[in-house]
Amino acid sequence: MKVSVLPLRYILLWLMFMALLPASAQRLVMPAALKPGDTIAIVSPSSTPDTLTVEKGCQTLREWGYVPVVAPHALNSWHGFAGTADERAADMLWALRDSTIKAIICSRGGDGAVQVLRRIPLSEFRSHPKWVMGFSDATALHSAEVAAGVMSIHCTMCDGIAMRGERDSVNAILQQLLQGEMPSYQAPAHSLNQYGEAEGILVGGNMSVFCGLAGSEYDFLNRIDEGLILFIEDTGESMSKVDRMLHHIEIRGILPRLKGIIVGHFSKYKSPDSGFNDMYDMLHEYLQHYDIPVCYDFPIGHHSGLNLPLVEGCRIRLKVTDSETNITMTE
Numbered sequence: 001m002k003v004s005v006l007p008l009r010y011i012l013l014w015l016m017f018m019a020l021l022p023a024s025a026q027r028l029v030m031p032a033a034l035k036p037g038d039t040i041a042i043v044s045p046s047s048t049p050d051t052l053t054v055e056k057g058c059q060t061l062r063e064w065g066y067v068p069v070v071a072p073h074a075l076n077s078w079h080g081f082a083g084t085a086d087e088r089a090a091d092m093l094w095a096l097r098d099s100t101i102k103a104i105i106c107s108r109g110g111d112g113a114v115q116v117l118r119r120i121p122l123s124e125f126r127s128h129p130k131w132v133m134g135f136s137d138a139t140a141l142h143s144a145e146v147a148a149g150v151m152s153i154h155c156t157m158c159d160g161i162a163m164r165g166e167r168d169s170v171n172a173i174l175q176q177l178l179q180g181e182m183p184s185y186q187a188p189a190h191s192l193n194q195y196g197e198a199e200g201i202l203v204g205g206n207m208s209v210f211c212g213l214a215g216s217e218y219d220f221l222n223r224i225d226e227g228l229i230l231f232i233e234d235t236g237e238s239m240s241k242v243d244r245m246l247h248h249i250e251i252r253g254i255l256p257r258l259k260g261i262i263v264g265h266f267s268k269y270k271s272p273d274s275g276f277n278d279m280y281d282m283l284h285e286y287l288q289h290y291d292i293p294v295c296y297d298f299p300i301g302h303h304s305g306l307n308l309p310l311v312e313g314c315r316i317r318l319k320v321t322d323s324e325t326n327i328t329m330t331e
Contacts, residue, residue, distance in 0.1 A: 028201070028313040030151045030331060031103070031131045033180030036065040038102040041095040042158065044074040044082030046137040047110025049158065051075055054107050057158030061105075064175055071095060074107055081112040088112065089119035092141075096120075096128040103178065107158045109136025114209070117141075117218050122148040131178065133157070135300075135307060136235075139205030142312045143213050146203055146220035151313035151331075153177065154205055154231075154300070160307065174309045182329040185308060187298050189324055192284040196293035197319045199330070200259035203312055204231030206301075211245045214252065220312070221254050228257075229318055231310065233264035233301030239272060239282050246286060260293045260318040262327070265301035293318050295325040 034040075040061055042054060054075065058068040071091035076083035083091075095104045117140055125148035132141050132152040145152040155174050163171075173183050203220040204210070213219045221228070234242060249255045266279040276282040280296050287294050295318070299306035311329055319326040 028146065028149050028151055029129045030311075030314070031129045034066065034102050034131075034178045037067060039067045039069055039100050040103045040105055041069050041071055041098075041101045042074055042105055042107050043071045043088075043091045043095050044076075044107045045088050045092060045113040045116045045141060046082065046106070047080055047108060047112060048077040048082045049075065049107035053159050053162065056162035057105070057107065060161045060171075064178075069101070080110075081115075082107070085112070085115040085119065089116045092116055092120055093124060096124055096130070101130070103131040104133065105157060105161075106132075106134030106138045106141070109134065109138055109157065109206075111137055113137045113140035114212060117144055117213075120144070122217055125150050133174075136206050136302065137209055139209040140213065140218070142205055143203075143210050143220040144218040146201075146313040147218050147222060149313075151311055153309055154312055155309035156307045170306060170308060177309055177311070182311065182314070182331065183309065184329065185325075185327045187295065187325040187327075189322060190280075190296040192280055192294075192296045193320050193322075193325065194288065194290075194292070194294040195320050195322060196260070196291075197317070198229060198260040198293050199315065199317050200227040200229040202229050202231065202310060202314050202316045202329075204262070204310075205233065205312070207232050207234045207242060207245045208237055211248055214248065221249075221252070224254055224257050227259050228254075229260040229262065229316060230254075230258050231262035231264055231298070231300060233266060234269075235265075235267045235302035236269065237266075238270050239274060239276065239279055242266065242269075242279060243282060246283065250286075256290065258290075258292060260320075261287060261290075261295075262298050262300070262318065263294065263296045264298050265303045267302045293320040295320045298325065298327075
């Protein structure tokens, strides 16, 4: 009896020890691939979506072979948000805890996801690992997922998946990713690129959103010791604001420890007034002093045509040469 009980006791102690470890000390988990007929929940953690956009998004998910279900408060409106913070948090918790729901997609971005986070303990993300999809303000959810030890998908939302034409190729990549096929990308060279090769865990998204989580338990940059490759994008933020955010990352000691940087689209910012030609020129002035690969104008973020899906928390290989940029998700 002792021989059989002793190993079980050790196993239980080990499981208890692992549960007590901070998320940053735990291995990142990849959610399960989806199968035809699986249910995908549409939630609105941020601003109020357009009803027609959500309906079109549902239609696209049906065409992909999935069963969409709209969260109870996803179409609500309260001071510009899709319901109160409690309602939006309740929708996220419902989508996470319901075992029949296999993935979650945000209806849109906007503002307000950070209000939801403080109502959802990290343990909820960790206990219910499933794909969370979105970008822009949904960066807050991605940061929480990775901080909790779960991978997520930075990608277009209801408006994007409902589009046709030039976005079809992006939709196809997202469909394959949900089925378990990890993408690899090649992007054209940019004159400001810094050549090199690096491997690391991919994190990033909207700069103003993830910088707002600095110092909290929901901050994916807390995993810096594991070796991170950061991707950044934003919209409607001035060059001076992006300058401050970049240096905020630097004085936290994060920037000097990054393995590589992927610079996506920066749109709708004011004309340069500081002597730089544009946003990329400003970023290059500072990033060129770090001996790491950096690529510019990678097709992610607020762009009318391309917002390639990226798996946050996935280990990737970044290779920047004089002819192209290659990103391989190696997980």
